[in-house]
Amino acid sequence: MRSTLDRLISWLGLALAALLLIGGGLLLWGANFTKSNVTDQLKQQDITMPSGPAIEDPLIKPYLEKYAGQEMTNGDQAKAFADHYIKVHMDKSSGGRTYEDVSGEFIALSKDANADKTKLEELGALRQSLFMGNTLRGLLLNAYAFGTMAKIMTIAGITALVGSLLMALLGLLGLRHAKQVRDEESPLVRRDEATRRDGGATAATV
Numbered sequence: 001m002r003s004t005l006d007r008l009i010s011w012l013g014l015a016l017a018a019l020l021l022i023g024g025g026l027l028l029w030g031a032n033f034t035k036s037n038v039t040d041q042l043k044q045q046d047i048t049m050p051s052g053p054a055i056e057d058p059l060i061k062p063y064l065e066k067y068a069g070q071e072m073t074n075g076d077q078a079k080a081f082a083d084h085y086i087k088v089h090m091d092k093s094s095g096g097r098t099y100e101d102v103s104g105e106f107i108a109l110s111k112d113a114n115a116d117k118t119k120l121e122e123l124g125a126l127r128q129s130l131f132m133g134n135t136l137r138g139l140l141l142n143a144y145a146f147g148t149m150a151k152i153m154t155i156a157g158i159t160a161l162v163g164s165l166l167m168a169l170l171g172l173l174g175l176r177h178a179k180q181v182r183d184e185e186s187p188l189v190r191r192d193e194a195t196r197r198d199g200g201a202t203a204a205t206v
Contacts, residue, residue: 010174017167024160031153038147039073045139047072050085059088075147082140090133099130 051068055061063084067077094102106123109115 007175010171013167013171013174017164017171020160020164020167024157024164027153027157027160031150031157034146034150034153038075038143038150042072042074042078042143045072047081049077049081055085057088060084075144075150078140078147079144082137082144086133086137086140090130094126094130099127099134102127102130 049064049067049070049072050060055064055068063080067080070077072078072081097105102123106120106127109120109123
């Protein structure tokens, strides 16, 4: 009975190990696929991380200095460039106003027949600049999000593979233990059967 229970638990452990192996493999494949796509998409943008005087601003340098002069190929670079370079320049050019703020001002001013043409043109250019900045930031932050997902999937995949290895080891050890228990139980079972046969024969003789 004990041997049977050990074998059952061991086979369940081996089945779980197989599932973890498959899951871990799929997670690592997904992580590699996602990471490759992020890299390919960023390379297509042909962005070189700014360096030198372009990053001397204290709002920029601490975040971009380690990437200075590099080709943008990963999500961490994309996030740094989006949040600490593009965003900084957008805020400075707009005085901290958002695209919605500037767009609202532009629309209101364009309806005024007596509006200053120069100011209207400046607002229009700023509006367009903020729109383009927000669009690029959105694309770069999406790349960062998918890059982060790839990292999480990689960790999960490795964890699943390690778990698969441990479960397989425990399952094999369990089967070995079950065999040992069965071997130990066999003489006892044969002795009990012999005792019952002897007892039956004795009763029949009487």
